[in-house]
Amino acid sequence: MQKETIDKIRAFNRFYTGIIGVIDDHILDSPYSLSEVRVMFEIYHNSNITARQIRDILQVDEGYLSRLIAKQERQAIIQKKRSSIDKRITFLTLTKKGEKIFLKLNEKSSKSISVVFSHLNKKEQKELTEHFERIKILLTQKKIK
Amino acid sequence: MQKETIDKIRAFNRFYTGIIGVIDDHILDSPYSLSEVRVMFEIYHNSNITARQIRDILQVDEGYLSRLIAKQERQAIIQKKRSSIDKRITFLTLTKKGEKIFLKLNEKSSKSISVVFSHLNKKEQKELTEHFERIKILLTQKKIK
């Protein structure tokens, strides 16, 4: 791979890390950490997910995750139900309260996304999301070598 | 802003956070933390930068940064020289040793970037960096409202 290309990728990564940082910062003035919000996100979008699956998606330490989940269970955000078929596994769902909390946080994050991207008009927004789409396709397709 | 657009942005952010995570993970199996490498990066690319400037670029706590710099000075990676005009300011440079270390880490990061993007052919690489370029332009231009 060419050095120039690598430099461009690196430059974009630094740039985009900053963008993500700004958005995340806003979520962070809530009583929940980024990781906690991510856990809620995964459960919200995939009910009855397991801790193991979340670990694989978010790439977090399983011990740490176990504690996060326990904490959110104590706070009645998450509900655990053990599988009757395989008792090692517990399925996770958000409680009504948890769902409410997550949606509020999501709303907050939407707001901060809106702020960061607010200077774009309709057409530019469309262009932007098309770039995103293409990048995703480029980076996920034919990972199979 | 439209909900759909926000969702697409969020989806890309999650996706790209993962990509960056994979690349960063590789750098992290070195004795230096991400923040340390970033500090080296800034000094390497901008000799005689000040701690204040690095703080502004990287958006890190100045106390934490001060310690990082002190640590790297002890390790003879960084050299401080106080400004004779304004003695509050110290200019930072990499030592020969520091430069060597940084370049090695940079090389390592280049390798991991190469791996992540290796399935792309020349044409696709070009397309990718063009998307990056456009996104950067879209997101930096006319921030002035």
Added chain:
DNA sequence: ATAACTACTTGCCTAAAGCAAGTATTTTTC
């Protein structure tokens, strides 16, 4: 000359996260 400001440092503290050993359950192997 004093007050306000800037650049950086230091002390103190909490939250984030890694690692390893442990428990309970299920699956594999001989």
Added chain:
DNA sequence: GAAAAATACTTGCTTTAGGCAAGTAGTTAT
């Protein structure tokens, strides 16, 4: 079908990252 290996999760212990506030030294403004 018992022992060994594997899986899903938990717990204890520890390190690291990073925030916040007060402190120091130097500079600029009033």
